[in-house]
Amino acid sequence: MVNSKSGDQVIGARLLAVTLVAACLILSAGCTTNVEVKGSLPTPLVKKLPLNMGVYYPPEFRNFTHREKIFEQGTWTVDMGTQNLEFFRNMFAAMFDQVVEIQDLDIPSGDEVGTGTVSVPENLDGIIIPEIAKYGFLTPKISGLNFFSASIHYRISIYDKTGNLAVNWVVVGYGKSPTSMFGSSEALNDATILAIRDGGARIAIGTFQHPAVLKWLRANNIALD
Template identity: 30%
Template sequence: MKYRIKEDSTFHLAIVVLLSLIVTACSHTVQVEGNYPAPVGHQFPLSVGIYLSEDFKNYTYQEDSEDREEWKINTGRAQENLFETVLGSMFINTISLSEYPKDVPANVELVIVPEVRELQFTMPRETRVNIFEVWIKYDMNAYDSQGNQVASWVITAYGKTPTAFLQSQEQALTQAINIALRDAGATLYTGFEKVPELQAFLSGKVRSASLQEFKVKSPQAE
């Protein structure tokens, strides 16, 4: 009888180990790292605060649907690097804010707050094409120095990569995400002044600066 109990315990342990191995084999973890080049070009004449929340800096997407393997994808550090790099090159002065709306420096004219709306991806077996595809959507929010919302717009980014020359699915998906993040950075840079509310805000700042310059020069002209 004692032998029977030991035999059952060994069998149950083997089942637990086997199930653990199956779960591990069907789960994937992706930690996206990335360094992104700063765009070179015209800088907007603004002093801007950048607030990246803890949720944004630690963003992790988890896929646990019944018809897919389990995926855990962390893009937080990569997108933090991206937004700090791109926004840091777009304005004459940028300040990283540890809190918002508290403790905003007096010289900050605009505060930009990005948020991840969603991340989606497709795998080769789903599309019957040997590529991974990734879509990332960001909600962008801009506030003036008083905390009033100036603008709200959406950035949609896309990336894809073939799996043929990569060693694993994780590598392929990581590369596709990095391509999507670069696309997000390019869209942010080229699309900023196309947002109507931001156009109006920038025009108002330019007019105000021109008027101030005129007032300073006028007494000298006299």
């Protein structure tokens, strides 16, 4: 009888321990939302410019991760690395005749057009550098709306043949996605993918309409139809 009681107590203690561990796991999972951005990012159908461009992707761009702690909503981590980088590789390959990826470059700190110099190899018409200046998102709890929204501020810098900054352009990509039954991370992923697509669309179309780009093209004797 005594043995039986202590056996029940052991089982009870084990059940309590399992319940506590499960509760801890559920609570800790609820406190962190990880999003590894994945989705459809196609290559744009745009006119190719007859330019031989160098492209430098800074390490922060290659491995961009956003971390944010939101009051009562835990910590959010959005990893854009691979998808964003592959998208830009395809996009620039579609926009220019030849693209050479530059592995290392010292970027000057100034961001005023006409200032700063980078070393541009002789065979290149210029160097283009994409950066993520800012990433932000809103949850439905913050915005009071029934969707997640994300925005990405891309900075596009183009250095001309002589190494001077010819274009400094900030493009904002925006995306929103309704709250999903599959969870917050899926909705934020979709909103971020739409923001990348939107930013990319503006870069792919707007680059050849931007006054500073047109001035730079004229300086290179390239006329757009």
